[in-house]
Amino acid sequence: MRFETESLGPIGVEIRGLDLRGDVSEADFAWLRRTVTDEGLVLLRDQPMEAARHVALGERFGPPEKLDIKREGPDPSLAVIHNVDREGSAFADDDPLMEMLTINEGWHSDSAFREIPASFTLFAAVVVPDEGGDTLYACLQRAWDALDPEEQVKLYGLNGIHDYSAAFRQRGKEMARLVGFELPALTHPLVRRHPETGRVGLFVSEHMNGIEGMAKEEGKALVEKLVALVTSEDRVYRHRWQVGALLIWDNRSTLHRAQGFDERYARVMHHVRVSGSEPPIAATAPRTV
Template structure:
């Protein structure tokens, strides 16, 4: 049958015709990679898989990112976003590990606080709450296309500070105590060129706190306006999880965020991230 797809809504597609748990031909794999880059978000349903399978899928997209969760680097097979402790008990809402997960409720792209952010992400649900815990997506390339030419020209060349420490500080969490020193931060172009498709998109998020050479209040207003442009409700896809769902997205074009849920209910998600490359400045408007 081969890879086929249908639209999820304003953005993203659902793919079918491939069982990712079986051998996938090189031609189908190239087609899938191209689909993810062109659409930004691809959903596969009814494909529950072991961690090892999801990790190997990630490796086909590229070298896996060294993931940091709470205490420091962990093996990709342990990259679980969870409110469940090692004994299988649901953590209290005041537990630091639960509070750390709250940062994912802000619009972001993975690892933007690193000099080299993630490219692709592969995300699946292991244990799901009865209500809440959806994941929302928005396209920064679609938002860029909606800007008038004069504003695009103004944005090209601007660089913004993505700061992990500030993202937690506004939630009352001191990340220096978690990392044992300064939390990571990085500056990236506000308008970025996708390294493989060549398409231009915004590179903003709710983890972006300053723009080089711009007064703080002016930068704050601009960042908020650009994020709001990206996440216009008419351009957002909201995914309600079922066991067996696998979402693959391209962080070089997409924003995402988690919806809150009752922390008394367990939620375990498996996240595999693929290392990217240093973001490139958009060349023209």
């Protein structure tokens, strides 16, 4: 293989030698996709590309989600995440888009509020601030592996309550006002099995509102404990963005969160999210003989 990889630390690898702006063979793409699923996160630098090529690359991973939120331009598969208008003027702090983006500062995986959450996300830097605006990543599977078997067995069979609207309410915001609709709460297994690699991992986020069948405060405390385990400092990769960088991650094995930045700086990112193929698969406790 003519491509080089280098570990990013706690999670992910950087790939060198693969130019996604040209024709990528089926064999090279299959290797890239396998690397993303195996590592959870892949970084490719110096990959500036037009929106249409970004969407086309996402389509090779699977059907892109149609993004009604944060969309700008004719293609509903590409979200433009930005804090400035077309003339370069910064949005006001109380602009609905800016208020909504603060929700992404909580640890989450993309589209967990859907029956079938997103599989992959392709995130590209178009304009970056002079400081701040980093994105942090953590591995749900490595956190699971860190649990003692006695702790793991207590988590099998539990379902987490994913409530995106509650995440807005906790910050004093109303989702319907900001984006024009509400999303009903739904449940996903707290322990999931990756459909391609077979690895087991937690499925938690800061957008969860408890555990099904558990007292509210008890459930929220368990979620907070598990999120803290996943995102402990030694398990987190912080990415400092440069223009042209592309990060591809597997939402079925990772969490991420945005970091704030001084709003006097412009930040423009392009985001394509790939639809999952099936609801999360609940992992079951191994049989004992």
